[in-house]
Amino acid sequence: MPIKLIQADISITMTRSLKKGPYIDEKLLKKVQKLRAAKKEEPIKTWARDSTISPEMIGFTFLVHNGKEFISVKVQESMVGQRLGEFSPTTKFFRHGGRMQRELEAKVAEKETEKMTAAKTEEKKK
Secondary structure (H helix, E strand, C coil): CCCCCCCCCCCCCCCCCCCCCCCCCHHHHHHHHHHHHHCCCCCEEECCCCCECCHHHCCCEEEEECCCCEEEEECCHHHCCCEHHHHCCCCCCCCCCCHHHHHHHHHHHHHHHHHHHHHHHHHHHC
């Protein structure tokens, strides 16, 4: 009996059925079509982070809400198929802690102070 192979090209992390197609917010798509008809290039403000970027959106700038503020996202051809929320991070990286990090920061600060003092001594000589 022959064994049927399952298509392995589909990503395991895919969250939406291929049969359904990509999710694109209808209101957002209407705004894009309206601006394209008017030939305007003003940014489109949106909270629809889960909306998939379609080819119609290429060239437009979206202001995507990250929970606190709106992040400007200029859509390019390479972004098609991804979600708008992927380009508007919701968390801000502060830094890694620990002794090593403090030592590195101290070295950088020391180099900056050396540069500043060297620049001041050169100005005094002139």
